[in-house]
Amino acid sequence: MAIDSLSSTFSALADPTRRAILARLSKGETSVTELAEPFAMSMPGISKHLKVLEKAGLIERGREAQWRPCRLQAKPLKEIADWTSQYKKFWEESFDRLEEYLKTIQKPDAKPPARKRKK
Amino acid sequence: MSAKNKSNEIRISRVYDAPVSAVWDAWTDPKQVAQWWGPRGFTITTHSKDLRPGGHWNYTMHGPDGTDYPNTTQYFEVEKNAKLVYDHGGHEDKPALFRVTVLFSEVKGKTKMEMTMTLPTPEKAEETRAIIKKFGGNSTWDRLAEYLEKESTGKEEFVINRTFDAPLATMFQMWTDPKHFSRWLPPTGFTMQFIRCEIRPGGEGFYAMSGPNNMKMYGKVNYIKIEKPDTIVYTQQFSDEHGNLARHPMAPTWPATMLTVVKLTEEGPDQTRVTVTWEPYEGATREEIDTFINARSGMTQGWTGSFDKLDAYIASH
Numbered sequence: 234m235a236i237d238s239l240s241s242t243f244s245a246l247a248d249p250t251r252r253a254i255l256a257r258l259s260k261g262e263t264s265v266t267e268l269a270e271p272f273a274m275s276m277p278g279i280s281k282h283l284k285v286l287e288k289a290g291l292i293e294r295g296r297e298a299q300w301r302p303c304r305l306q307a308k309p310l311k312e313i314a315d316w317t318s319q320y321k322k323f324w325e326e327s328f329d330r331l332e333e334y335l336k337t338i339q340k341p342d343a344k345p346p347a348r349k350r351k352k
Numbered sequence: 353m354s355a356k357n358k359s360n361e362i363r364i365s366r367v368y369d370a371p372v373s374a375v376w377d378a379w380t381d382p383k384q385v386a387q388w389w390g391p392r393g394f395t396i397t398t399h400s401k402d403l404r405p406g407g408h409w410n411y412t413m414h415g416p417d418g419t420d421y422p423n424t425t426q427y428f429e430v431e432k433n434a435k436l437v438y439d440h441g442g443h444e445d446k447p448a449l450f451r452v453t454v455l456f457s458e459v460k461g462k463t464k465m466e467m468t469m470t471l472p473t474p475e476k477a478e479e480t481r482a483i484i485k486k487f488g489g490n491s492t493w494d495r496l497a498e499y500l501e502k503e504s505t506g507k508e509e510f511v512i513n514r515t516f517d518a519p520l521a522t523m524f525q526m527w528t529d530p531k532h533f534s535r536w537l538p539p540t541g542f543t544m545q546f547i548r549c550e551i552r553p554g555g556e557g558f559y560a561m562s563g564p565n566n567m568k569m570y571g572k573v574n575y576i577k578i579e580k581p582d583t584i585v586y587t588q589q590f591s592d593e594h595g596n597l598a599r600h601p602m603a604p605t606w607p608a609t610m611l612t613v614v615k616l617t618e619e620g621p622d623q624t625r626v627t628v629t630w631e632p633y634e635g636a637t638r639e640e641i642d643t644f645i646n647a648r649s650g651m652t653q654g655w656t657g658s659f660d661k662l663d664a665y666i667a668s669h
Contacts, residue, residue, distance in 0.1 A: 243605055247642040324512045324628060327537060331526060334536040335518045 242309040245289035250274070251282050258292060258305040268303060359474035362481060364467040365619070366493050366513070370500040372458035375465060376433045378499060379454075388495035389413075391488040404430055409438075433458075440469075450480065465493075490514075497629075508645050509631035516624055520581050523616050523624040527584045530557075539563070547595075553578055558595050570598070582616040587633050606647075607632035607640040 246252055254268055269279040283303065286292045290309050295302040368375050378384045382398040389396050393416030401409045409425040422443045429437035434456055441449030455466045471477040484490060494511040501507050516523060526532050528551050534544040538561050548558040557573040570591045577585035588610045590598045600606045613629040632644050 243603070243643045243646050244639065246646045324510075324630070326539065328512070328514045328516075328626075330540070331536040332514075332516060334532070335516055335522070335526070338532075339518060339522070 241289045242291065245285050245291055245309075248282065248285075251286055254279075254282060254286065254303075255291060255305060255310070258303060262295070262302040262304040264300050264302055360471045360477045362469040362471070362477055362484075364465075364469075364490070364493060365617075365625075366465045366497070367617075368463045368465060368497060368500050369461075370463055370504055371461060372433045372456050372463045374500060374504065375456060375463045375496075378496060378503075379436065384499070388492065388499040390492055390495075392491045392495065393488075403427060450476075507631060508641065508648065509629050510648055511627065511629050513625060513627050515619060516626060517622055518624055519622050520616055520618045520624050523626060524581055524584075527614055528578060534559075551575060551578065558591070560593075568593075570595070572597075576611075582618075584614040585612070587611050603643065605639050605643040607636045607644050609633035609636070 246255075250272060253271070257263065257268060257271075265276070265279060265283065268283075269276055272279065283292065283294075287294060290306055292303050293306055295304060378388065380403055382401050386396050386398060390413050395414045397412050397414070399410040399412070401407075401411075403409070405428055407427045407430075409423075409427070411423050411425075413421040413423060415421065423441065424443045426439045426442065426448065427436070428439070428451075429435055436452070436454040438452055439448035439450070440452050449471075451470045453468045453470070455464075457464050457466075469477075469480065471480055490513065494513055497511040498509055501509055501511075518526075526536065530546055530549050530551065534546070538544045542561045542563040545560045545562065546557065547560060548556060550556055553575055555575045557575075559571055559573070561569045561571065563569070570593055572589045572591045572595060574587045574589075575585070576587065577583055589608060590600055592598045597608060599608060609632070611631055611633040615627045615629075617625045617627065619625050632641050636644075
């Protein structure tokens with residue numbers, strides 16, 4: 234995996250229209266016309282977005298004669314997911330470790346328990 | 353074990369850096385509430401909303417794994433910018449799970465939000481706490497903070513809150529005494545060594561994290577503010593072994609410098625809530641900010657959840 238592939242994936246994702254296109258493609262391949270439908274956007278506008286996604290390796294265009302269906306390529310998205318799940322987890326896991334650590338250092342309690350065995 | 357006010361109640365308290373009208377609108381305008389309501393990874397669709405005593409809010413929560421949760425909220429009291437009382441979790445014949453009272457008050461431009469969820473019994477309250485924890489329900493209140501910040505300043509940030517069973521002074525030390533933070537900050541399997549450590553405003557820390565397979569990563573921390581008893585502000589950067597600014601090896605456009613703001617709030621003699629706000633530091637490029645936003649939307653839109661569907665789709669083609 235090229236070190237830069239994450240950056241190009243990130244910038245390809247830096248657009249809500251492109252993210253919506255990917256979400257639609259995750260349900261199955263489809264034509265450009267169908268992809269353009271939910272957006273108040275011209276065909277050249279959608280094509281621009283598709284070019285960015287294709288360059289980032291996020292979609293591939295089929296070669297069927299009459300229409301070129303767009304298909305989602307999961308690998309770059311999976312790399313992003315692995316990356317972002319690190320950050321999603323980063324603070325959660327830090328706090329989990331902090332919670333555990335606090336238990337170990339607070340064990341010798343300031344308040345003496347009711348009955349304590351002498352060594 | 354500290355005694356809570358009433359054991360059949362769950363209380364949540366937050367302070368938002370926004371006027372009370374902004375917080376009220378975020379709660380009550382269907383277009384706004386859709387942007388933050390629910391744990392991270394959830395989205396909602398509002399079917400109808402009638403914000404008045406006796407009125408209902410019908411909506412469906414969409415979980416990150418595709419499960420839908422229809423909800424009907426019934427309102428009992430609606431006082432603009434001050435109070436909301438409603439039943440939560442019911443739907444059609446299903447009775448409500450609990451009653452919620454939310455109080456809003458503004459002090460010096462900041463809004464205090466106090467929520468009390470009343471359950472029929474202490475056991476039910478324990479059960480509800482566990483369910484909230486399982487779904488990450490408390491992240492809803494972090495999402496509201498992020499939404500309000502984005503609306504008022506355009507800034508994108510990540511917010512996380514957690515309550516710890518320790519007094520305020522102990523929690524402050526967790527961040528300011530290297531003997532402590534080197535024990536919980538590094539990921540499991542890593543150790544932290546200090547090459548330089550000056551924990552004071554304007555001071556700098558330079559450290560190495562050693563991991564399995566001889567993996568070594570370096571980082572720098574610059575302290576901007578250290579205010580007893582409750583505030584620590586610092587920037588964080590990746591660096592090389594000489595202390596020169598570096599990039600994360602896996603993502604060259606991830607912000608080079610991140611700002612972390614830690615605020616501690618006493619919730620009891622042995623309870624402290626920690627609020628961490630994490631954002632690209634000023635001077636971040638547009639590209640760095642977009643990278644951060646996309647990673648954050650990955651966290652909030654639950655890309656990871658949709659991968660189960662993707663894997664299945666790919667496997668079948």
